[in-house]
Amino acid sequence: MQFGIGFDIHPLVAGRKLVLGGVEIPFDRGLDGWSDADVLTHAIIDALLGAAAMGDIGMHFPPGNPEYKNISSLKLLAGNQRQNDDRRLANKQHRCHGHRRKTASPGIY
Numbered sequence: 001m002q003f004g005i006g007f008d009i010h011p012l013v014a015g016r017k018l019v020l021g022g023v024e025i026p027f028d029r030g031l032d033g034w035s036d037a038d039v040l041t042h043a044i045i046d047a048l049l050g051a052a053a054m055g056d057i058g059m060h061f062p063p064g065n066p067e068y069k070n071i072s073s074l075k076l077l078a079g080n081q082r083q084n085d086d087r088r089l090a091n092k093q094h095r096c097h098g099h100r101r102k103t104a105s106p107g108i109y
């Protein structure tokens, strides 16, 4: 069994939307960040990446990358799920050949 623990913090600031779990919450401030700063979804992504020994969210979706500016974190979660699916498929293929690859190195295939 694999498990991961996710944790995230963003400061509350004026002029931003507050998004938690992909839901916009009416509030006078929002979370500051490069993406939509959805701390709940970020923590889930980190937990999934940790469970798969694939590093953390910053490794896969680095702040400063214009591709992720103000992006919905649900899209990052979907992209992360696709990476995990690819990883499971790769592991199955390795098992089929009797040489299951060790996966301790994050993100290395």
Ligand SMILES: [Zn+2]
Pocket (backbone or CB within 6 Å): 008, 009, 010, 033, 037, 038, 039, 042
């Ligand atoms: Zn975050």
